[in-house]
Amino acid sequence: MSAITSSPTRPIRTASAAPSFLGGIARFARREFRDAIASKWFLLYTLAFTTLAVGVSFLSLSGVGSHGFAGFGRTAAGLLNLIMLVVPLMALTAGAGSIAGERERGTLLYLLAQPVSRMQVLLGKYFGLAAALLCSLCVGFGISGGVLAWRAGGVGIGSYAMLIGFTALLAIAMLSVGVLISVCSRRSSVATGIALFAWLTLVFVSDLGLMASSLLFKLRVQEIFGLAAVNPLQSFKMAVIVNLNASLDVLGPVGSYASQTLGDGLPWVLGASLAAWTAVPLALAVVIFVRRSSV
Amino acid sequence: MRSTHLLILIWILIAPHVVFGGAGAAQAESISFVESLIERATDGQEVRVPAGVYEGNLVIRKPIVLDGSDGAVFDALGKGIVIEVLAAGVTIRGCVIRGSGSDVTGEPAGIRVVAPNTIIESNTIQDALFGIDLRESPDSIIRGNTISGKDLDPGRRGDGIRLWWSHYCVIENNTVRGSRDMVFWYSEGLIIRRNTVIDSRYGLHFMYSHDTVLEENDLLSNSVGVYLMYSNSITLRGNRMRNNRGASGYGIGLKDCDDITITGNALLANRVGVYLDNSPSSIDSTGIFESNMIAFNEIGLLATPNTHDNVFTRNAFVENEEPAATHGRGRLVSNSFALDGVGNYWSDYAGFDLDGDGIGDVVYEPQSLFGAMLAREPNLRLFVHSPAQQAIEFTARALPELRPQSTLIDPSPLVSAPKIELAIADAKLGGARMGIFGAILLSIAAACIAAMGIERGLPQTRTGTRS
């Protein structure tokens, strides 16, 4: 048995073989992207999102003959609901699995023993997953864009593009939250559980709570708007609606208040809320992961 | 005598070309030149104004045809009325009219008419506080004009076209943009067809004007599409009200109007499709709504609780955020949502049609808990289009005791949408662009996957394990 063939002896190099900071991130991003698109969750979510998006585009425009092209706003509203339900779930669970999964399988230790820093590993995974998510969204929006083209014509390409843009922002914001959850969890199942809880909270509980409190405590409009804008999902929704209608009057007194007081700054304020939800959890995740004393 | 007449006529027709042909459009002329041309014209004669910009205010006092289609521009330089018609039987055609005063006192207009039998056609009116203002000018025709208002705050704008005590007029093929209203006061027996009103306040606005037909008008992106007030016996047929989403944002608003017939219209993506405020107001009157497409509005039908005796049949209520709602508390049950056993199509109808007669076997009664909550606390409208809203509706569906009373009952809902097509040409442009956009998105995804996702591992080598 001489399975081990002799390797040519090479001079011991003293030069560092560590990849550059960005190079290392890129390596991990690529691997994460590759793993993600090959995984079942990616296929499942992409399929679900695409089917639902196409379904919404199709159904909301059916039975209206040539009047369909007026319906983009309504279609967008339907898509909005769908996006708010599916995209955070997708991004949160994807993020939650990222670090905790590797930790649980024991692969994280092996990766960290390579010539890379913890920050590189984390950011690489983040960007890889973000790219995979955006790909998934591109597929869904691309196909439902085709349905819109067929049923409704090209009215609202700008709005559609903005809808996609804000959806992308929402996705990476929720991914940040998911990664933060993942960094703090020892086990993948725990991380997924917390992510689902976060999803439930952001999607339903906070809105219902805010509704209840505005009924019970007779909150003033500025209070309701302020509290709602803290929720990334509401920020996302308001940003898309401002973009579609040039004002938030559709959202009743609270929306009118926001449009009047903030005016042209309104989309920026809402975008800032989403950006903060992207940057802050990610930064926190980096700090916690880098400072963590165990694997 | 006759020969002199003939000579003058020839002179009028030819002289401008010969004598003033080189004046050029850019050169400013005095309005007195046009006045002198009119002076020389006889009644009923055509006055062809040569190309040029004529500055000042023109008053027409005899029945002539003023034709500016050679490139005549009338500019009042921001003072008063541009052209005022005092004589009956005047025609103004092909002129560019601009620069009326902008102070609302005196109501300066592009064209003001105070005499009957006037024809105003194919003019372009720009930068005028009021576009065309007919006062006690019955039997007039306003046709094919393009009117755009002054660039002012919506509150300070004037009307694009206004009729005041002017019966039996025809208003057709006009386009009004960025003004206040196309408004009709105390004017009866009008024919209003194929007009387009965009980016204004009320597309078509009726005050105390009866017995009129509105056909195939296109009202787009105004505050309100058609607003009828205190006007009776009006028929709306084949009009389109799209994207009217201003402060009130009605596709059609009716206030205290009797005997209204609304058929074959498309009310699309307005804030409210149809708004009924105490219409009909008389006890023995009926409002008819038949075969209208009411789609993509925030609220399909909104009515004050006292609204009664409207009949809705064969309408398509498609994908409205709320199909029907009451303005305030109450229900719409004093109206009927079926005629001779034929109701309306409601896209949120969840019933079935076992006998296959096209009529659903269970009644349609929308019960929106969220809608009921909105009626109580308007601030909650912030949460529309959110999963939380869906959750509330879902809960109400699961728990019958939470269900609010339905706003209306359609006893025989249609199971498929009736086909309602308009004569108005659809500008269905850009489908290809959207298709390309979708394709671009897909290729981005494909490119991403190709660039990053394809495994480029080590190839399988032949050597294999040696043992």
Added chain:
Amino acid sequence: MIRAESITKRFGRVRAVSDVSFDLDRGGAIALWGSNGAGKTTLIRCLLGVIRCRGTVRIGGVNVRRRGRHARALIGYVPQELAFHDDARLGSAMMFFARLRRVSRARASESLAAVGLTGHERKRVRDLSGGMKQRFALAIALLNDPPLIILDEPTSNLDAEGRGEVVETLQRLRRDGKTLLFASHRPDEVISLADRVIVMERGQVIRDTSPIELWPTEKPIQVVRLFLTMANEADAADALREAGHTVHLNGNGLCVAVPRDNKADPIVALARRQIEVRNIEILDDVQISEAKR
């Protein structure tokens, strides 16, 4: 190559590694010896900079805490069992690590060939046998030809054949001038690979010695591993030491060095104390003379 100064690592109130210091020169080989929970694995993780600890670790003069990824570029690490995405194919996994360590595709192939895995590129990690996995881990560790190889019980999950392969490769690496640090449960491995043994117990270094001193070698000896029915290994070890045997608690049974012609002595000694031996494993012959050089 390695300079460790008073490394201390606590997990809660437990000191997993307590004030460990040692130097390892280039070309040297240290074995970490001790029972499970003695702190070997934790120490290795501290050396790799994968977990944070008190004290200073320098690899080739590079501070692990401050410039971890540069320090780790000098280390090839082989875990107890390779943990990598099970679905990944060997070839693509190899390329991932090759890019991470900035070596060429050709070098990656070469490295695979060096451990005899050429031809298995399309296999998935999950389908590799234990021995193949360890050879694969070794191939990854050697990608950029690092001067230091750190191994955490690299053979504990392998059968005799796999063990032999790995030990042979490591011996060759030593000859090529690599520095080695490894944890092991097997005296034969230690004797044939290490020139120093650091014996750890409860996180502390209790002896820093050589294999020969740990296992006196006047007579040809063999090491037997005893598995006890009742797991009071500490008592058993005491009993055996009283009887004059060299004993090491090594997590996986008791390792006792015995003369070749008296292998049953420890069993008899234990039987006197009413300690029952369930099983006995005779470990490979130890070639002291060869390892000594």
